Amino acid sequence: xxxxxxxTLSPAATASRRRKTTHGLxxxxxxxxxxxxxxxxxxxxxxxxxxxxxxxxxxxIDNYMRLFTDSYYLEVILRTLWVSFLSTVLCIxxxxxxxxxxxxxxxxxxxxxxxxxxxxxxxxxxxxxxGWQILLARNGPLSDWLMALGLIDRPLGLLRSxxxxxxxxxxxxxxYMVISIASVLQTVDRRLEEAxxxxxxxxxxxxxxxxxxxxxxxxxxxxxxVFMLCNGSFLTMLLLGNGSxxxxxxLIYQQFVLVNDTGFAAAMGNVLLLLALICLYLQLRIVRGxxxx
Amino acid sequence: xxxxLSNRKRPDTGLMVLRIFVAAFFIFLLAPILIVVLYSVSDAxxxxxxxxxxxxxxxxxxxxxxxxxxxxGFSFKVAIWAAALSILIGVPAAxxxxxxxxxxxxxxxTFLLAPLSMPMILLGVALLYYFSWMGLGVxxxxxxxxxxVVSLPYIVRTVAAVYMNAGKxxxxxxxxxxxxxxxxxxxxxxxxxxxxILAGGIFAMLISLxxxxxxxxxxxxxxxxxxxxxxxxxxxQFDPAIAAISTTQMVIAIAMLLVVQRLTGLHHIIGQxx
Amino acid sequence: MTxxxxxxxxxxxxxxxxxxxxxxxxxxxxxxxWEQAFRTCYVEPYVxxxxxxxDVNIGSPTQWVNQIAANADNPPIDVLVNLMDTAAIAINDExxxxxxxxxxPNLAKVPEAFQTPLQGYGTVINFGAAGLGYMESRVxxxxxxxxxxxxxxxxGDYVASLPGINVGSTTPTALLWNLFDIMEIPLDQPEEVMxxxxxxxxxxxxxxxxxxxxxxxxxxxxxxxxxxYWDGRAWTAKDGGxxxxxxxxxxxxxIISPSVVQKVANGSDAGWDFINTMLDAENQGxxxxxxxxxxxxxxxxxxxxxxxxxxxxxxxxxxDFAGISEQMPTWVDQWNRxxxx
Numbered sequence: 001x002x003x004x005x006x007x008t009l010s011p012a013a014t015a016s017r018r019r020k021t022t023h024g025l026x027x028x029x030x031x032x033x034x035x036x037x038x039x040x041x042x043x044x045x046x047x048x049x050x051x052x053x054x055x056x057x058x059x060x061i062d063n064y065m066r067l068f069t070d071s072y073y074l075e076v077i078l079r080t081l082w083v084s085f086l087s088t089v090l091c092i093x094x095x096x097x098x099x100x101x102x103x104x105x106x107x108x109x110x111x112x113x114x115x116x117x118x119x120x121x122x123x124x125x126x127x128x129x130x131g132w133q134i135l136l137a138r139n140g141p142l143s144d145w146l147m148a149l150g151l152i153d154r155p156l157g158l159l160r161s162x163x164x165x166x167x168x169x170x171x172x173x174x175x176y177m178v179i180s181i182a183s184v185l186q187t188v189d190r191r192l193e194e195a196x197x198x199x200x201x202x203x204x205x206x207x208x209x210x211x212x213x214x215x216x217x218x219x220x221x222x223x224x225x226v227f228m229l230c231n232g233s234f235l236t237m238l239l240l241g242n243g244s245x246x247x248x249x250x251l252i253y254q255q256f257v258l259v260n261d262t263g264f265a266a267a268m269g270n271v272l273l274l275l276a277l278i279c280l281y282l283q284l285r286i287v288r289g290x291x292x293x
Numbered sequence: 294x295x296x297x298l299s300n301r302k303r304p305d306t307g308l309m310v311l312r313i314f315v316a317a318f319f320i321f322l323l324a325p326i327l328i329v330v331l332y333s334v335s336d337a338x339x340x341x342x343x344x345x346x347x348x349x350x351x352x353x354x355x356x357x358x359x360x361x362x363x364x365x366g367f368s369f370k371v372a373i374w375a376a377a378l379s380i381l382i383g384v385p386a387a388x389x390x391x392x393x394x395x396x397x398x399x400x401x402x403t404f405l406l407a408p409l410s411m412p413m414i415l416l417g418v419a420l421l422y423y424f425s426w427m428g429l430g431v432x433x434x435x436x437x438x439x440x441x442v443v444s445l446p447y448i449v450r451t452v453a454a455v456y457m458n459a460g461k462x463x464x465x466x467x468x469x470x471x472x473x474x475x476x477x478x479x480x481x482x483x484x485x486x487x488x489x490i491l492a493g494g495i496f497a498m499l500i501s502l503x504x505x506x507x508x509x510x511x512x513x514x515x516x517x518x519x520x521x522x523x524x525x526x527x528x529x530q531f532d533p534a535i536a537a538i539s540t541t542q543m544v545i546a547i548a549m550l551l552v553v554q555r556l557t558g559l560h561h562i563i564g565q566x567x
Numbered sequence: 568m569t570x571x572x573x574x575x576x577x578x579x580x581x582x583x584x585x586x587x588x589x590x591x592x593x594x595x596x597x598x599x600x601w602e603q604a605f606r607t608c609y610v611e612p613y614v615x616x617x618x619x620x621x622d623v624n625i626g627s628p629t630q631w632v633n634q635i636a637a638n639a640d641n642p643p644i645d646v647l648v649n650l651m652d653t654a655a656i657a658i659n660d661e662x663x664x665x666x667x668x669x670x671x672p673n674l675a676k677v678p679e680a681f682q683t684p685l686q687g688y689g690t691v692i693n694f695g696a697a698g699l700g701y702m703e704s705r706v707x708x709x710x711x712x713x714x715x716x717x718x719x720x721x722x723g724d725y726v727a728s729l730p731g732i733n734v735g736s737t738t739p740t741a742l743l744w745n746l747f748d749i750m751e752i753p754l755d756q757p758e759e760v761m762x763x764x765x766x767x768x769x770x771x772x773x774x775x776x777x778x779x780x781x782x783x784x785x786x787x788x789x790x791x792x793x794x795x796y797w798d799g800r801a802w803t804a805k806d807g808g809x810x811x812x813x814x815x816x817x818x819x820x821x822i823i824s825p826s827v828v829q830k831v832a833n834g835s836d837a838g839w840d841f842i843n844t845m846l847d848a849e850n851q852g853x854x855x856x857x858x859x860x861x862x863x864x865x866x867x868x869x870x871x872x873x874x875x876x877x878x879x880x881x882x883x884x885x886x887d888f889a890g891i892s893e894q895m896p897t898w899v900d901q902w903n904r905x906x907x908x
Contacts, residue, residue, distance in 0.1 A: 027389030028401050030382040031445060038442050039408055039416075042423040046415065072904055094318060101315045105308070111554045115547050116319055120326050121499045122546040124523050126778075127539040130332070131325025133781065137788035159790060160774055171322065176496065183451060183488040187458040203307070214458070221454040225447065225496070228409035235505070238777050243731050243907050249412045250733070251903070256414060257629050257735045259896045260656050269415035276410030281403045338807035339783060360598070360625060418633060425637035509630050513643060514593075514622045525598030525625040531780035532807070 043273075050266035063267035073251075080247040081275065083237075084230040087169045091226045092219060094170065095177035099218070100211075102178070103185045117175045129168065129239040136164050165241035169230060176229070177222035184218030185211075220287050224280060231276050248272045326543070333536035351533040352541075358526070361538045364517040367433075369545070371508075371518060372501035375440035376448075376494045383448030384490065388482070390449070391456040402453070406446045413443065413506035421510040431513045439507050444497035451496065455489030456482075491553070502546065590619045590837050594646040597826075598625040604857035605648075613844040619837055628653035629735075635662045635831055645834035646841050648692070650736045651684065654827050655892040658688045663829040666690065670839035673846035673864065680880055681825075681863045684888050689829035692845055693860045696821030696883045697741035700801040700814045701725075701793035702786055709793065712818035713749045716793075720767045727767075728785045728794030731775030732902045741795050741822045743898055744886040749819070754890045757898055761905045768906055786812065797824055799859045802876055816878065823883040826860075 053062040067073045102113055120128065135142055136158040143155040158164050188211060196206040234249035248268055255265035336348035355361050383405075390402050408416070417439070424435040467481045508518040519542060527535050596605040602625050610621045624631065624643075628650050635642045639662065647663065657663045665687045668674050674682075674690065681691035699716060701709050706725050710716040720727045730738040746760045747753075767773050774791050776782040783804055785791040798821065801814035828845060830838045844850060848866040855862040856870050861877040869877055 024393035024395050025389050025397060025401060027385035028405070031386035031405055031449065032401065034382055035405065035408065035442065035445070038420070038423075038438055039411075042416070042419040043411075045423060046419040097311055098315050098318050101311050105311070113319075115550055116323065118495060118499060118550070119543055119547060120322050122502060122543040123326055123329055123539045124520050124535075124542070125503060125505065126520075126523060126527060127329045127536055128325050129778075130536075130780075130784065131328035133784050134328050134788065135324055137784075137790050139789040171325065174318075175322070179492050179495070180451065180454070183492040184454050184458050186488060187455060217454045217457050221450050224406060224450060225409065228406070228446075231410055232412045234412070234414070238733055239781070243733070243775050243777065246903060246907055249414070252412050253414055254733060254899055254903075256418070257733070258652075258739075258899050261896060262418070265415060269412050273407070273411050277403055277407055280406060280410065281399060284399045284402055339787065339804055339809045358599075358603075360602075421633060422637045430638050431634055431643045509626070510633055512626045512630055513624055513634075517625070521626060522598065525602075525627065527599070528627065528779055529597050529601040530599030530803075531783065 046266045047270060050263055050270055052263040063264050064271070066264070067267060067271055076246060076248055076251060077271065077275070079245070080231060080249070080272065081279070083165075083169075083245060083247055084227045087166065087173055087230045088223050088227045090166065090170050091174045091177040092223065095174050095222065096181055096219070098174075099178045099181035099185055103182050114179070117178055121172060121175055125172075125235050125239075128172065129236070132164060132168055132171075132240060133159065136167065159240070160242040160244070162241050162244050165237055165245045168236040168240045169233075172236070173226045173229060176225045180222035180225060181215060181218035184221070185215045188214040216287065220283065224283065227279065228276060231272065329536050330540050332533050333540045335533055338532045351537040354532070354534040355537040355541065358534065360517060360522045361519070361526075361534075364519045364522040365538065365542060365545070367515075367517065368502055368519040368542075369549075371433075371436055371440050372498040374437045375444045375501045376497040378437070378441045379444040379448045379497050380490060380494060383445050383493070384452055384486070387449045387452035387489070388456055388486070391453040392461070402449070405449045408442050409446045413504065414509075416442070417507035417510040420507065431511055431516055433516055436508060436511045436516050436518070439511065440501045440504065443504070443507065444500055447496035447500065448490070448493035451493035452486050452489035455492075456486050459485045495550070498546075502542070590835055591622060592619055592646065592835055592837050592841055593622045593624060593644050594838075594841060595624045595626065595628075595631050595644055595648045597627075597648070601858055604854050608850045608853035608857060609841075609845045612847070612850055613841050616844070617837065617840060621841070632657055632660075632662065636660060640833060642831045642834050644831050645838040647829045647831050649689070649827050649829055651825055651827060651888050652736050652739065652892060652895075654685060654689060654829060655888065657829060658686060662832055663688050664832045666830070667839070671843045671846065673843050673848075676848065676865050677846060677863045678865060678880065680885070684825075684885070685827060685829070689827050690846070691825040691863050692828045693851075693855065693858075693862045694823050694825040694880070694883075695797040695799040695860050696816060696823050696878045697737070697745075697795055697797050698801075698814060698816040698821040699793060700782075700786070700796040700804075700812055702811045703813050704811050705792040709813075709815070710817060713745060716817055717746070717763065717767060720772045721770045723770060723772055725792040726772045726774065726790070728774050728776055728782050728791035729767075730782075730795060731777040732899060732907060733777045734779070737797075737824065739891050739895060739898065740824065740886040740888075744891055745822055745884075748884065748886075754887065754894045755897070757894070757901045761901050764902075764906045783809065798876065798878065802859055802872070806872075816883075820882055820884045821878055823880070823885055 050063055051060045067077070102110065106113060134140055136156075137143070138155040138157060138159070142158070143152070146152045146156070158167075192210050192214070193206055196210050197203065201209070232249055234247065234253045237245045237247055237250050238253070249272070252265045252268050252272075255261045255268070331344055333351055334347050334349065335344040336346035336350065337344075386405060390398055390405075420435070420439045420442070421431075424430055424432070424438075429435045463485065464477055464481050467477045472480065503520065504518070505520040505524060508521050509524070512518070512521040519538065523535055523538065594610075596602045602623060606623060610623060613619070614621055631644055631647060631649070632653050635644055635647070635657070642662075647657065649657065666674065666682075666689060677690055682689075684691070699709060710719050716727070719725060730742050732738055743757075743760065744754075746763060750760060750763070752759055774785055776785060776794075779800070782791075782794055782796055786794065787809065796814070798814060798816075801812060805812045805814070828842055830842060846864055848864045851862040851864040852867040852869070854860075855867060855877070856873055859873055859876075861869075861873075861880070863880075868874075
């Protein structure tokens with residue numbers, strides 16, 4: 001919840017909200033029903049699948065035991081969460097200023113900037129990766145320019161390092177962050193910022209105390225989307241970074257395409273889903289808790 | 294109003310730094326795409342950079358290879374359907390969740406966002422077997438419903454976020470002034486959440502258009518989406534025709550955004566009408 | 568005939584299992600030029616001769632095998648063009664039928680060697696072989712045999728592009744089995760092979776490709792100088808404009824990379840006739856010359872440039888496909904823990 005809400009919530013209004021608690025979630029029924037039929041049921045099927053092991057004498061939870069008792073898989077699970085976390089932070093740091101600029105300083109060309117923002121997402125991942133391969137190559141333009149500027153003295157081996165994976169991830173995920181933040185930032189009443197400035201607060205102080213808190217829900221939305229998308233993706237890890245970033249979805253892909261052990265793939269998928277849901281729930285709780293306090 | 298304030302200010306270094314940062318961001322965003330567009334008009338099949346001769350022959354090849362265009366049409370059909378269905382069931386859910394004080398709200402929100410965290414390749418396989426069991430199998434309906442599952446969370450989240458931030462004041466005033474529920478919704482609520490629906494709808498379409506791991510399992514002669522055809526094509530043949538169809542998809546998508554812009558005002562995402 | 572009698576008649580016909588009406592056959596194919604040659608050389612002659620219609624599913628084997636498995640009683644695919652590793656899965660999961668030579672007369676013209684790896688559940692239809700592609704301007708003295716190639720990587724003679732573990736079908740045969748074979752190590756003892764690969768990676772002179780086309784981009788952009796690739800693709804690239812690229816099979820030979828065809832269980836019986844059409848000498852020749860891959864009918868004569876480039880099936884090395892399939896889970900696991908770090 002945000003400050004704007006707190007301000008408008010008179011005791012009477014709160015009381016009227018309370019009365020509505022019982023049917024407050026009625027509107028979610030169609031969506032909940034849809035997901036029960038087309039997400040939960042297939043998932044249950046998938047869970048049964050995860051209990052089947054390749055070995056004839058395998059126990060029902062062997063696939064899960066394999067994941068949780070082997071330090072290699074634990075490492076991969078942690079790395080998966082870490083890559084998603086780091087990408088999310090990078091996207092916030094890079095995306096917030098862009099969203100802020102678009103909402104506060106762009107006058108006539110707003111739609112154009114949105115086009116530019118989403119255009120990269122409308123080409124296929126295969127071609128985007130191809131673009132990066134050209135740009136980041138040892139003798140590619142980036143290395144050349146950096147050498148010409150005297151910033152480096154040897155061509156960079158970016159394509160072989162995890163750096164290129166983050167280039168690829170931030171490239172496709174940052175637009176989601178920017179749009180999420182911008183769509184919320186535009187609802188922030190500028191008079192609050194102006195009042196703060198008039199009353200003598202510095203611009204940094206105004207940003208920290210007014211703008212940032214009021215746009216939190218945009219950052220949260222963007223973070224959820226970026227974190228989850230990153231958590232489930234494997235194509236960027238597959239095609240960039242020379243195989244240096246191995247995450248759970250990539251292992252799932254291997255089980256399908258190379259090993260055909262769908263039971264183990266299903267088990268990894270369930271673990272990934274569970275971890276992501278825990279992160280998501282905690283995030284929502286923290287945000288709500290803060291607002292309601 | 295706010296423009297007056299910014300005009301009054303002297304040009305400052307803070308804004309300059311911000312401008313440079315934003316420009317750098319857009320260069321970063323567009324550079325790989327520019328490579329793709331250039332590649333699509335290069336004459337050589339295996340391009341050596343920088344490009345020597347320009348040619349449109351890969352666009353001819355693109356038109357000649359039938360599956361490209363038919364799957365492109367189907368991709369947009371799926372994207373529009375998935376976005377529309379998601380809006381239809383996602384918006385009511387988002388509105389309810391944004392205002393609900395029910396202790397269940399977080400749990401329901403988490404549930405509605407859950408498809409985001411499922412690795413798509415796994416969801417694709419699970420849905421293929423599930424739809425086949427239902428008798429839908431490899432069908433257009435199957436593809437559309439699958440894409441709706443992964444599009445829905447975007448609508449729910451973006452609309453809820455915007456609605457949460459917009460105060461209840463306006464809706465309550467309208468109600469006090471005698472507007473009925475429908476009027477309040479159409480005249481007050483809808484304009485308030487427009488930015489959220491637009492942002493979510495665009496996300497939903499983007500996710501659908503670029504989806505490979507789910508579409509892959511549902512691909513057949515009538516159900517091929519463009520990413521699947523591109524994958525199949527480039528596995529055996531890598532020439533700029535792939536870049537050409539990629540560029541075409543981007544241009545069509547932008548043209549569609551232009552229509553949306555005309556109809557609803559895309560700039561509402563960044564709120565220029567305020 | 569009234570609608571009712573027509574319905575009745577067709578029901579009887581179906582019941583008798585001798586549908587006289589035109590059938591719709593569903594077959595699979597790889598995309599791009601492969602698909603176009605497939606349509607021209609196989610589908611068109613079949614349609615002309617049988618009066619049936621044919622739907623061509625373009626895509627990838629993992630997708631097809633899952634689609635068949637999900638609808639095993641009423642499969643959406645009748646004839647499955649496949650790769651070796653997914654063919655083994657299809658056989659294991661009983662998704663395909665055993666071949667019946669009496670239904671495929673042209674099978675008699677296909678040498679035994681192309682049929683045995685499929686254990687009676689299909690045949691190879693065309694094949695390429697993996698060897699080394701290199702840029703002539705950067706590698707003046709390419710290694711004569713495979714052992715020298717790997718030693719050259721470690722010694723720093725060149726930067727090599729190798730298929731990464733996620734490239735299905737290729738890495739297991741052209742890279743891993745190849746190493747087991749030249750190092751003379753049993754397939755169930757991967758430690759030494761993985762150590763050799765790790766050594767190559769640590770030398771800093773290896774870049775992996777995880778998508779077929781990355782290889783060409785890597786060689787062109789200077790990211791790599793030499794690497795494992797297939798004949799057909801390499802020649803297409805050279806003919807398409809990468810003049811500097813050259814290709815050869817190091818000793819003791821290239822490694823075969825076959826496409827196969829299988830008949831889906833519970834699929835239409837018209838599939839047999841389609842497979843027979845695919846194995847016809849004239850149609851095979853048409854396909855081979857169009858895509859630049861060698862085919863299996865022994866009566867086919869290639870036109871130039873394929874005639875001088877096509878490898879003989881007796882010269883290429885045949886990996887132990889069954890053994891590889893059995894060891895894959897271990898190999899993938901070992902790779903992830905050692906080479907993939």
